[in-house]
Amino acid sequence: MAQGIYIPEQNEEQALIEARQSASNRRFSIGQRIATHAALIILSLIFITPFFWMFTGSLKTEADLNALPITWLPQTIDLGNYIYGLQALPFALYIVNTLVICLCSMIGAVLASSFVAYGIARIDWPLRTPLFIIILGTTMIPFYVTMVPLFTLFRNIGWVDTYLPLIVPTFFGVPFYIFLLRQFFLTIPKDLSDAAKIDGANELSIFFRLILPLSKPALAAVALFQFLISWSDFLGPLIYLSNQNHYTVSLGLSFFQGQYNTEYGAMMAVSVVLVIPVIILFFFAQRTFIQGITLTGVKG
Structure with missing residues (x-):
């Protein structure tokens, strides 16, 4: 049973x-x-x-x-702000000027910062740690401290009212980007570099053919950071640019703000148009951007 x-x-x-x-x-x-x-x-x-x-x-x-209390939604939709705002100033020219500055400074920041970060993270030499500390220390110096000396320097060499003061400094490296890229380069196994050296590759070959292809997420994050900073920069163009044909979009928006009156409708309309490319760029690059930011903090 x-x-x-x-x-x-x-x-x-x-x-x-x-x-x-x-x-x-x-x-x-x-x-x-x-x-x-x-x-x-x-x-x-x-x-x-x-x-x-x-x-x-x-x-x-x-x-x-100007209504009180505030009305969140328009009573009647008026497209006149867009028509007036985009026709009042040559914003197409300002967009082209801004893109030139953004693209050139983006290239300079990526190349120079990656070079410096590679030398600090992947090459053994005695003073690399003190140099890295000094580079990080420069991030604590406010821009306003160096603003007047830099303007005097660029004026003496004849760069005022050109895009050079807004582009050339990025070709000497940006401390924050150097830090991000150094953190990322440290996550790449050194065995790969050693194997490449055994095959006869020098440091430049390893940098361009091995390290940079493996660092696309971090490089994309740096490029996007620099593009956004250059696109929205107001103080730099305000200091160095005086010819209206060289103005950027940030300076163009300031024309709607007068001494006695500010045209908020037109300013908001143009701001919406100018922020759309940034939103589109971020949506297309958000996965690479977030991946690059995440991976740069894996190893210290």
């Missing part, structure tokens, strides 16, 4: 306790995910609110913009 399997009462109680704990853990995990997503949604709304206000403001009339 087949005998039934006997389960002690203690085992039944233990199984019941484990089942309750498992259910409690699932409820806690669900609650934690809900709280996390709710916090992220709230923070997202806080960050999106200024852009939403700028977009709706670009479609409002002057009366709606």
